[in-house]
Amino acid sequence: MSFIATPQTMHFPDALPLQxxxxxxxxxxxxxxxxxLNADRSNAVLVCHALNAxxxxxxxxxxxxxxxxxxxxxxxxxxxxxxDRFFVIGVNNLGSCFGSTGPMHNHPDTGEVYGADFxxxxxxxxxxxxxxxxxRLGIQQLAAVxxxxxxxxxxxxxxxxxxxxxxxxxxxxxxPNLTAENxxxxxxxxxxxxxxxxxxxxxxxxxxxxPKRGLRIxxxxxxxxxxxxxxxxxxxxxxxxxxxxxxxxGSLPPEGAGPARGGPAPDLRDYLYSTQDIEFQIESYLxxxxxxxxxxxxxxxxxxxxxxxxxxxxARTHGGNLTRALARATAKFLLVSFTTDWRFSPQRSRExxxxxxxxxxxxxxxxxxxxxxxxxxxxxxxxxxxVMRSYFDSIAKEVQP
Amino acid sequence: MSFIATPQTMHFPDALPLQxxxxxxxxxxxxxxxxxLNADRSNAVLVCHALNAxxxxxxxxxxxxxxxxxxxxxxxxxxxxxxDRFFVIGVNNLGSCFGSTGPMHNHPDTGEVYGADFxxxxxxxxxxxxxxxxxRLGIQQLAAVxxxxxxxxxxxxxxxxxxxxxxxxxxxxxxPNLTAENxxxxxxxxxxxxxxxxxxxxxxxxxxxxPKRGLRIxxxxxxxxxxxxxxxxxxxxxxxxxxxxxxxxGSLPPEGAGPARGGPAPDLRDYLYSTQDIEFQIESYLxxxxxxxxxxxxxxxxxxxxxxxxxxxxARTHGGNLTRALARATAKFLLVSFTTDWRFSPQRSRExxxxxxxxxxxxxxxxxxxxxxxxxxxxxxxxxxxVMRSYFDSIAKEVQP
Numbered sequence: 001m002s003f004i005a006t007p008q009t010m011h012f013p014d015a016l017p018l019q020x021x022x023x024x025x026x027x028x029x030x031x032x033x034x035x036x037l038n039a040d041r042s043n044a045v046l047v048c049h050a051l052n053a054x055x056x057x058x059x060x061x062x063x064x065x066x067x068x069x070x071x072x073x074x075x076x077x078x079x080x081x082x083x084d085r086f087f088v089i090g091v092n093n094l095g096s097c098f099g100s101t102g103p104m105h106n107h108p109d110t111g112e113v114y115g116a117d118f119x120x121x122x123x124x125x126x127x128x129x130x131x132x133x134x135x136r137l138g139i140q141q142l143a144a145v146x147x148x149x150x151x152x153x154x155x156x157x158x159x160x161x162x163x164x165x166x167x168x169x170x171x172x173x174x175x176p177n178l179t180a181e182n183x184x185x186x187x188x189x190x191x192x193x194x195x196x197x198x199x200x201x202x203x204x205x206x207x208x209x210x211p212k213r214g215l216r217i218x219x220x221x222x223x224x225x226x227x228x229x230x231x232x233x234x235x236x237x238x239x240x241x242x243x244x245x246x247x248x249x250g251s252l253p254p255e256g257a258g259p260a261r262g263g264p265a266p267d268l269r270d271y272l273y274s275t276q277d278i279e280f281q282i283e284s285y286l287x288x289x290x291x292x293x294x295x296x297x298x299x300x301x302x303x304x305x306x307x308x309x310x311x312x313x314x315a316r317t318h319g320g321n322l323t324r325a326l327a328r329a330t331a332k333f334l335l336v337s338f339t340t341d342w343r344f345s346p347q348r349s350r351e352x353x354x355x356x357x358x359x360x361x362x363x364x365x366x367x368x369x370x371x372x373x374x375x376x377x378x379x380x381x382x383x384x385x386x387v388m389r390s391y392f393d394s395i396a397k398e399v400q401p
Numbered sequence: 402m403s404f405i406a407t408p409q410t411m412h413f414p415d416a417l418p419l420q421x422x423x424x425x426x427x428x429x430x431x432x433x434x435x436x437x438l439n440a441d442r443s444n445a446v447l448v449c450h451a452l453n454a455x456x457x458x459x460x461x462x463x464x465x466x467x468x469x470x471x472x473x474x475x476x477x478x479x480x481x482x483x484x485d486r487f488f489v490i491g492v493n494n495l496g497s498c499f500g501s502t503g504p505m506h507n508h509p510d511t512g513e514v515y516g517a518d519f520x521x522x523x524x525x526x527x528x529x530x531x532x533x534x535x536x537r538l539g540i541q542q543l544a545a546v547x548x549x550x551x552x553x554x555x556x557x558x559x560x561x562x563x564x565x566x567x568x569x570x571x572x573x574x575x576x577p578n579l580t581a582e583n584x585x586x587x588x589x590x591x592x593x594x595x596x597x598x599x600x601x602x603x604x605x606x607x608x609x610x611x612p613k614r615g616l617r618i619x620x621x622x623x624x625x626x627x628x629x630x631x632x633x634x635x636x637x638x639x640x641x642x643x644x645x646x647x648x649x650x651g652s653l654p655p656e657g658a659g660p661a662r663g664g665p666a667p668d669l670r671d672y673l674y675s676t677q678d679i680e681f682q683i684e685s686y687l688x689x690x691x692x693x694x695x696x697x698x699x700x701x702x703x704x705x706x707x708x709x710x711x712x713x714x715x716a717r718t719h720g721g722n723l724t725r726a727l728a729r730a731t732a733k734f735l736l737v738s739f740t741t742d743w744r745f746s747p748q749r750s751r752e753x754x755x756x757x758x759x760x761x762x763x764x765x766x767x768x769x770x771x772x773x774x775x776x777x778x779x780x781x782x783x784x785x786x787x788v789m790r791s792y793f794d795s796i797a798k799e800v801q802p
Contacts, residue, residue, distance in 0.1 A: 020674035120674040180633040180683045181625060187684045188621045191691075194677055195614040197598055202677075213596040217618060220589045224582060232581040238714065271712055273421035273521040275704035276595055276603075280711065282581045283588045290592070303676035310681065311672055313639065 002072055003083075005032050005059030007099065010136055016094075016129055019311075022119035026108040029133050030092040030099025031055045034075065035083035037139070043399045044139045045086045045392075046130060047071065048147035048154035051222070051305050052297065054098035057090035058083070071148075073380050080389035085396045086143065091133055093126045095304040103300035104205060114300075116202020121304060123150075123157045123312045130154075131162055143395050144168035145331075148377040149344065150305070153312045156352065159329035160314055168395055169331040170388070173341055173377035175348035176322050176355070177313035182343065185225055186306040189218035193299045202300050211299045216290030218302055223289050228340035228373030236282040240269060322355040332362040334391045336384065338376040339369045364391060403473055404484075406433050406460030408500065411537055417495075417530055420712075423520035427509040430534050431493040431500025432456045435476065436484035438540070444800045445540045446487045446793075447531060448472065449548035449555035452623070452706050453698065455499035458491035459484070472549075474781050481790035486797045487544065492534055494527045496705040504701035505606060515701075517603020522705060524551075524558045524713045531555075532563055544796055545569035546732075549778040550745065551706070554713045557753065560730035561715055569796055570732040571789070574742055574778035576749035577723050577756070578714035583744065586626055587707040590619035594700045603701050612700045617691030619703055624690050629741035629774030637683040641670060723756040733763040735792045737785065739777040740770045765792060 008031055015025040032055050037044060047057045049070070058075040061067045075081040075088055092100040095118060103118035134142070145166050147155040152174025159169045178186070193199060196214035200207050227235075271279060278284045318324040333356055337349035346367045356363045366387040370376040376384070409432055416426035433456050438445060448458045450471070459476040462468045476482040476489055493501040496519060504519040535543070546567050548556040553575025560570045579587070594600055597615030601608050628636075672680060679685045719725040734757055738750035747768045757764045767788040771777040777785070 020672075022674075116677075120676060122674075177639060179630060180637040180639065180681075181628075181630045183639070183681050184621075184625045184633065184683050184687055187681075187687055188618060188625070190676065191621065191688070192593060192618050195617070216596070217589060217593050220585075220592065221622065224585045224589070227582075229580060229582045232585065236581040238578060238581065238584070238717075271421075273423075273712075275521060275591065275701075275708045276517075280581075280584050280588075282585050286585055286588055287592070300676075307676045311674075316639075 002068055002076060003034070003059045004062050005034065005056060005069060007032055007055065007061075009099070010133060012129075012132060016125070016132070018119055018125045019122045020120050024094060024101065024119060024121075027094060027101035027129075028099075029094070029101075029129060031133060032057065032059075032069075032090045033137075034058055034088045034090075035086050037087040038400055040400050041139055042141065042143060043086050043396075044134075044137075044142050045081060045088045046134070046142050046145045046158075047075065047081075047088060047090045048126070048130070048145065048151035049090070049093065050147070050149035050151045051309075052293075053151075054096065055090040055092040055100075056098075057088070070378065073378075074385070074388065080385050081146065081392050082396065085399070085401075086392070089134075089137070091130055093121070093305075094129055095121045095301055095308075097296075097298035097301040102298065103202070103304070104298055113205045115205055116300060118300060118304065120307055122308050123153050124161060126308070127154055127157045127161050130158075131165065134165070140165065142166040143399055144170055144392075146170040146172075147174070148172035149174055149374065150309055153309070157312070157314065159331045159333075160326070163328055163330040166331050167398070168334070168391075169329070170334045170336075170391065171349070171352065172336045173338055173344050173349075173374060174335075174352075175344040176315060176352050178310055183310050185221055186310055189221050190303055190306060192217035192221075193302060196299075199299060202303075204299065210294070212294040215294035215297060215299055215302065216287075219290045219293035219297075220286045223286060225343045226374045228342065228371060230340060231371050231373055232282065234371070236280070236285060239281040240271075241278050241281050241284045322351060323358040326352070326355045326361075327359050329356065329359070329361060334364045334366070334387075336366045336368060336377070336387060338372070338374070338384075339367060340371055341374045341376060343374040403469055403477060404435070404460045405463050406435065406457060406470060408433055408456065408462075410500070411534060413530075413533060417526070417533070419520055419526045420523045421521050425495060425502070425520060425522075428495060428502035429500075430495070430502075430530060432534060433458065433460075433470075433491045434538075435459055435489045436487050438488040438538075439801055441801050442540055443542065443544060444487050444797075445535075445538075445543050446482060446489045447535070447543050447546045447559075448476065448482075448489060448491045449527070449531070449546065449552035450491070450494065451548070451550035451552045452710075453694075454552075455497065456491040456493035456501075457499075458489070471779065474779075475786070475789065481786050482547065482793050483797070486800070486802075487793070490535075490538070492531055494522070494706075495530055496522045496702055496709075498697075498699035498702040503699065504603070504705070505699055514606045516606055517701060519701060519705065521708055523709050524554050525562060527709070528555055528558045528562050531559075532566065535566070541566065543567040544800055545571055545793075547571040547573075548575070549573035550575055550775065551710055554710075558713070558715065560732045560734075561727070564729055564731045567732050568799070569735070569792075570730070571735045571737075571792065572750070572753065573737045574739055574745050574750075574775060575736075575753075576745040577716060577753050579711055584711050586622055587711055590622050591704050591707060593618035593622075594703060597700075600700060603704075605700065611695070613695040616695035616698060616700055616703065617688075620691045620694035620698075621687045624687060626744045627775045629743065629772060631741060632772050632774055633683065635772070637681070637686060640682040641672075642679050642682050642685045723752060724759040727753070727756045727762075728760050730757065730760070730762060735765045735767070735788075737767045737769060737778070737788060739773070739775070739785075740768060741772055742775045742777060744775040
C-alpha cells in the first residue's frame with residue numbers, strides 16, 4: 001500500500017507568453033507534492049511527465065487502491081527518489097487532458113471551449129509554466145529536475161532556460177530532438193485523428209462526439225514504438241487468440257474473455273482465415289490498448305503533445321550544434337538509456353553526453369541492458385533502479401535534512 | 402528506353418481449392434512474359450510480387466514511356482535476369498487490384514461485386530494458382546522462382562509445394578514468417594481501413610465511395626517501415642517544408658509547389674506552430690505517398706495481402722521447427738538480405754539459411770550493406786546487382802540456349 005496523494009490546483013491570472021507568439025492567461029496547473037520541503041528549501045525535485053501521464057506521479061488517491069501514480073515504483077518513502085528526504089513535485093502540463101488547462105476548457109475571452117484554438121505549446125513553454133509554479137511555491141532552486149522520454153526533454157530544457165534554478169538534471173530515455181522517423185510516426189497518428197470525420201477540425205466537443213477511431217489508431221501506433229521487437233515476440237510472438245475452432249466461429253467469446261473451455265491450445269487451432277476478426281494475440285492487445293486510450297485521452301491534447309515533441313530541438317538556434325546549445329547548462333547530469341529502446345535509442349542519449357562533455361560538464365551516464373524497449377523507463381529493473389537510487393542518494397547528501 | 406511489354410490474361414473456369422476451405426472459380430490471372438521459351442522449355446523464371454506490385458515486372462507499355470515495370474532495373478535484355486537468355490513470367494496474384502480477379506470483380510454465382518466476400522487467399526494459394534498458369538503455358542519445370550519481400554515468401558513456398566517443378570529459388574529481403582511487430586503494423590493499417598466510415602464493411606463499391614482516409618494511413622505506416630531510420634534522416638532529417646514566414650501563413654503554397662521565391666531557406670524559417678499544417682518535409686512526403694496510394698489501391702486488396710503476409714508460416718505445421726519444414730525443399734537457393742532492413746532483417750534470412758544448411762541443401766547467401774532499408778531490394782546497388790547477375794549467369798549455364 002502506497003501513501004496517499006492529494007491533487008492540488010494553482011490558478012495563474014497573468015498571461016504566459018508562448019514560443020509561438022501567442023499567450024495563455026487565466027490558466028490552472030494541476031500538481032501534487034510528496035514529502036516535506038526542508039527549512040532552506042533546497043530539497044525540491046521536479047518530475048516532468050511524458051505523453052500519456054500527469055501530475056499524479058506517485059502514491060494513490062484516498063479510497064482508490066489501484067490508483068498508483070505513473071512512477072510510483074521510482075518515487076516514494078524509501079524508494080530511489082526518497083520522499084522521506086526530498087520534496088517531490090509533479091505538475092501536469094498545459095494542454096493536457098488530466099487537470100491543467102487544456103483544449104477541453106473554456107477560453108477566458110469567449111467562454112467557449114478552446115478545442116483546436118488552444119495555442120500550440122512547446123517544451124519551453126511548459127518549463128516556463130513550471131518555473132512560475134515554483135515561484136508560487138516559494139522554491140528558488142531545485143535540487144533536481146527529473147523526467148523520462150518527453151519528460152527528459154523538459155529536464156534538459158530546464159538546464160538551458162533556468163540554469164541557476166537547479167543543481168541536477170536527470171534525463172531518462174530521452175533525446176536532443178526527434179528523428180525523421182520519430183516525426184513520421186507522430187504525423188501518421190495525427191493524420192488518423194485529424195481525418196476522423198468525428199474530429200470536426202478539432203471542435204468535436206460542440207458536436208457531442210469524440211474522434212475515437214483516430215485515437216485508437218494513434219495509440220496502436222504509439223504502442224508499437226514503445227515496445228521492443230524482442231519483447232513483443234516474447235510476450236505475443238505469433239500466438240493465436242483465444243482458442244476456438246472455425247466451426248464455432250459464430251460463438252467467438254467476447255474480446256478479453258478467457259479461453260473457451262475444451263478448445264485446442266491457441267497455437268494448435270486452425271487459422272480463422274479472416275481479414276477483420278482478431279486472429280493473433282498481438283492484434284487483441286493492440287485493439288484493447290487503443291479502445292482504452294480512446295475512452296480517456298483527448299484528441300486535441302494528442303496533437304499538441306506530439307507537436308511539442310516534434311518541435312523540441314535546442315540545437316536549432318545554434319546551427320544544429322548541440323555542444324554550443326548546451327553551453328548554457330550548468331547543472332550536473334545523470335543520463336540513462338536502454339539498449340532495446342528504438343524510439344529514443346542510446347545513441348541519442350550519447351549525443352547529449354558528448355555535447356555536455358565537450359562543455360566540460362559533470363555527467364554520469366548509464367546504458368541499461370533491458371529488453372523492454374522505450375517502456376523500460378517506467379519498469380522495474382534492478383540495475384536501473386540502482387543507478388537512480390545511488391544518484392539521488394548523492395544529491396541527498398548535498399541537502400540539509 | 403526499355404522493351405515493350407504486353408499484358409495478357411488467362412481464364413481459369415475450374416475451382417481452385419483454397420487453404421481456408423473456400424474455393425475460387427471462373428477467375429482470371431493477368432500475366433506478362435519477356436524473352437523466349439527455349440526448345441526444351443527449361444529457361445523459364447517466375448517472378449512473384451510483393452504488396453504493391455503486379456505482373457508488370459519489366460519493360461514499358463507501348464506509347465507509355467514512364468510505365469517501367471517494378472523490377473525493370475533487374476530484369477530485361479542484358480540485365481541481371483537476362484531476358485535474352487531466360488523466359489521470364491510475371492503474374493498478378495489473386496485478390497490484387499491490378500488485373501487478376503479480386504474483390505472489385507463480380508462473384509460468378511451472384512453477379513455481384515465480391516467486396517468483403519472475396520475469400521482470404523494465402524501465399525500457398527497464390528503458388529497453386531501460379532502452378533496452374535504454368536500448366537497452361539506448357540512449362541513443367543522452372544529454372545527459378547524469384548521474389549522479394551512477400552514475393553520471396555512465394556518463392557520459398559514454391560520449394561515446399563512443388564519441389565520437383567523448380568531448380569532454383571531466389572529469395573530476396575524476405576522472412577520465414579512475420580514477427581509480432583510485423584503483424585502489429587499490418588493490423589494498425591487494417592484497422593485504419595476497416596474503421597473508415599467509407600469502408601462499409603468492405604462493400605464500399607455499392608455505396609460509390611472509397612475508404613481513402615484509411616488507405617492513406619495504411620500507406621503512411623507502410624512507408625515508414627520500408628525505409629531505414631538512417632535514410633529517412635539523410636533524405637528528410639528535420640528539414641522544414643517550403644519556406645514561408647508565419648506572417649504569410651494565409652498564402653502557403655499548395656502542397657507540392659516549389660519554394661516561395663524570396664523566402665528564407667526552409668531550415669532557417671521559424672516554425673509555423675501548428676498541429677495540422679505541414680511543418681516538416683517528412684510529413685509532406687508521407688502525405689503525398691498516402692494520397693497517391695489511396696487513388697489507385699483497393700482497400701479490400703490491402704486487407705487480403707497483409708493477411709496473406711501474417712498467415713505465411715511454413716514451420717507452423719512442423720511445431721515451429723523451420724528445419725523440419727524445409728526438409729521437402731530440393732531447390733538450390735540464393736538468399737539476399739540488406740543490413741538496414743528492419744522490416745525483414747538479415748536475421749530472418751539467416752534463419753532460412755540455417756534451416757536449409759541443417760538439411761544439407763545448396764545455399765548461397767549475400768548480406769548487402771545498403772542504407773535504404775527494406776526498399777533496397779527494389780533499388781540499384783552494385784553489389785546486390787552483381788550477386789544477382791552472377792547467380793543467374795550460373796543458372797543460364799545449366800540451360801540449353
